[in-house]
Every structure is written in C-alpha cells, then in structure tokens.
Amino acid sequence: MTTLRIGIIGVGGIAQTRHIPAFLELRDQCTIMALSDVNIERARETAEKYRIPHVFENYHDLFSKVDAVCICTPNKFHAEISIAALEAGVHVLCEKPMALNVAEGEAMLSASIKADKVLAIGYHYRFMKEAQAAKKAMQDIGTPLVTRVQALRRRKVPGWGVFTNKDLQGGGSLIDYGCHLLDLALWLTGNQKPISITGSTYNRLSKTPNQINIWGEYDHDTFDVDDHVTAYIKFENGASMLFETSWAANIKDDQEHVSISGTNGGLSVFPFELYTAKNGMLLNSEAAWLPGNEDFGLSQAQNFVDACLGNAELIVQPHEALQVSQIIEAIYENDKS
Incomplete structure (x- = not known):
C-alpha cells in the first residue's frame, strides 16, 4: 500500500476544522474516500464541499471503501465504532478521549491487537x-x-x-x-x-x-x-x-x-x-x-498516515491513551466516595 483511503465518521466541527483539512493537505499519501454521519444531509453537504465521492448514513457501509477511518462522534460511540472498524480490518484514528470508561478502552485496545491494525487517539497537544x-x-x-x-x-x-x-x-x-x-x-x-x-x-x-x-x-x-x-x-x-x-x-x-x-x-x-x-x-x-510546520493537526494526521503505511510509530500509543482514561475514571469515582 502506497496511499491510504480514509473515511470520516461524524462530520461535525472537529472533522471540518481539523481532520478533513489535514488529510486533504496530505493528498500525495492519502485520499478521503467516504463520509458517514447520522445527519445524512450534513454529510452530503460536506462531501459536496470537499469533493468526497461516497456518503453513508450507516458507518458499517463505509468500511468496504476505506483502509482507515477518523472517528469524530460523541464519546459514547467511540468504542463501538472503533471496534467495528478494527474487526473489519480498518485502521482507526479516534478523537479523544479514548472511550467513556476503562472497560471500553480495554476492549478497543484488545480489538486493535487482535486485528493487528493501528489505533490512534487524538491527543493532539x-x-x-x-x-x-x-x-x-x-x-x-x-x-x-x-x-x-x-x-x-x-x-x-x-x-x-x-x-x-x-x-x-x-x-x-x-x-x-x-x-x-x-x-x-x-x-x-x-x-x-x-x-x-x-x-x-x-x-x-x-x-x-x-x-x-x-x-x-x-x-x-x-x-x-x-x-x-x-x-x-x-x-x-x-x-x-x-x-x-x-x-x-x-x-x-x-x-x-x-x-x-x-x-x-x-x-x-x-x-x-x-x-x-x-x-x-x-x-x-x-x-x-526555527521555521517549520506549526500545524499540530497536520502533524497528527501525518503521523497516523505514516503509521498506517508502516513508515512510523504512533506518537500517541493506545495503551498510553488508556492510562489517561484510567486516571479520569479514578478521579470521577474518587469524588463519589
């Protein structure tokens, strides 16, 4: 594989202001092939704006068109969609946080290991x-x-x-x-x-x-x-x-x-x-x-694409993102006790 076919799941603000523009900048290495959103009209408008060929209301239908997905949905759906994509043999860049809770994050990590696919989490800082x-x-x-x-x-x-x-x-x-x-x-x-x-x-x-x-x-x-x-x-x-x-x-x-x-x-x-x-x-x-690239969104996209193509290690490893979720969960649980 020399170029990566990418799908975007969820086309709200973060997708349109960061991820889609970043992947479009990397057109020599990747192509945005498909979009999916529960708001199908918004997905169609976005596809027309950026000249993206395929639009799906059901994200499962998108997997056959792509090698990787970028998940930009509410947190509740991060684990469900990530695991489905990984089981379909598709690499995943999921917006932060990794998941709603530790159990979901662990399931995502296990799915990525089993599928031998990249699982990146969008900790862009x-x-x-x-x-x-x-x-x-x-x-x-x-x-x-x-x-x-x-x-x-x-x-x-x-x-x-x-x-x-x-x-x-x-x-x-x-x-x-x-x-x-x-x-x-x-x-x-x-x-x-x-x-x-x-x-x-x-x-x-x-x-x-x-x-x-x-x-x-x-x-x-x-x-x-x-x-x-x-x-x-x-x-x-x-x-x-x-x-x-x-x-x-x-x-x-x-x-x-x-x-x-x-x-x-x-x-x-x-x-x-x-x-x-x-x-x-x-x-x-x-x-x-020194002069150089200061677009952290572009750097994040570049690292993900390079990792999917086998040319780089992820800067944000999924087990590290899971540790963040473990601490967040512990803080919330501690406050209840």
Whole structure:
C-alpha cells in the first residue's frame, strides 16, 4: 500500500476544522474516500464541499471503501465504532478521549491487537512544537519529581453539540479538555504508574442561572457534567502531580500550564522554558524557534498516515491513551466516595 483511503465518521466541527483539512493537505499519501454521519444531509453537504465521492448514513457501509477511518462522534460511540472498524480490518484514528470508561478502552485496545491494525487517539497537544521541545528536553531535567498541570477556562462551557450531556460524553471539563494536558504531562514524564489518586469535581457555577458564558448558551437546569476538577496523583516512582481543569471558574484569565520540576532542572511547556542551576547561577532558557510546520493537526494526521503505511510509530500509543482514561475514571469515582 502506497496511499491510504480514509473515511470520516461524524462530520461535525472537529472533522471540518481539523481532520478533513489535514488529510486533504496530505493528498500525495492519502485520499478521503467516504463520509458517514447520522445527519445524512450534513454529510452530503460536506462531501459536496470537499469533493468526497461516497456518503453513508450507516458507518458499517463505509468500511468496504476505506483502509482507515477518523472517528469524530460523541464519546459514547467511540468504542463501538472503533471496534467495528478494527474487526473489519480498518485502521482507526479516534478523537479523544479514548472511550467513556476503562472497560471500553480495554476492549478497543484488545480489538486493535487482535486485528493487528493501528489505533490512534487524538491527543493532539503532543504534536505542538512546545510539547515536542519539552519531550526532547526531559533528559536535561533529570528525574521528574513534581508536575503541575492547569487547563483552565474562565467562562467557556461549550454551548454547541452535546458537550454538556453526561450520557453522550461521560463528563465535562475533565474528559473533554483537561484530558489533553493530563495526557501531555503523563507522556512527558514517561507514563509512570499511578498508585494514589484523589480528586474533586464541581459544577455549581454552571448550574447557577444567568451565568456569563463566552462560548454560547446552555441550559443550566439540565447541566449534569463537571465544570471544574482538581486532583492529586502519586506515582509508583515517587513522583506526584497537581492537576486542575475547568470550563468555568472565577479566575483572572484562561491558563494552559504544564511545568515539571526534576532533580537536575525544570521546564515549562507553555511557553517553553528550561530552568537550571549551574556555574553559581540560576538560569532560565527560552526557545528561539526555527521555521517549520506549526500545524499540530497536520502533524497528527501525518503521523497516523505514516503509521498506517508502516513508515512510523504512533506518537500517541493506545495503551498510553488508556492510562489517561484510567486516571479520569479514578478521579470521577474518587469524588463519589
């Protein structure tokens, strides 16, 4: 196989703003052959817009036309569609999170191993230039000791789609947004095994009437997911992580922050900075970026296509994505106890 035939399942916002444009950029290596969506009219309009030849209402009918699929549906359907695709002999790029829960994620991983097909999960923060630089610089900070993660939005509850529907999404700010920076922090520190997880979830702000929300209107009466989450995680190697994420919190500004303190130095990812102490000085280093591709969506698509064609290893391995789901589930369960 020299080129990859791709199908897109679910043609909502993330498909049209990230995945379809990225795969179209890689037209020498792949072709988008088919679309599927429960909203068949939206699928047909999208196919016409991008000149994609085949449209299906039932995603099962798409598998015979493609070698790989990109799944962009609500979280509830990630496992079902991924497993069906893998059993049909089709590679899978599934949007984050991997699944609603750990059991579903484990079933997806088992299906990919049995089928010997690629299973990638869309944790695109790993492909950002700052994240790639931080991964290379981890060797300079020694053994990681403490990691701090903040994925905070002041008033950005998604007012579109099904993001506030617990049945379809499994949760709110943690499973939708915080999962990205949680995954990034785990990857940078070597995906160590957690031994203790405590956490708290909140949604009092978003259930209060007449809240200001930058990202559109939502029904506060039916809001049943988390809008703010905190957690403390201890790992088998002695390291720890302080984690916080929100869609709605009374803070000054939105914040995306991952910092790691190690035995020989430390770093911050956004912006990328390296902190060391030597020659009798405390040193702070910043990156001078060289020209290059800064489209993380394109880099993610490129890695998936290369992996399917046997030319690269996945940057986001499915067992790593499963660990993110395990921690998310543990935080939710811990808050119930």
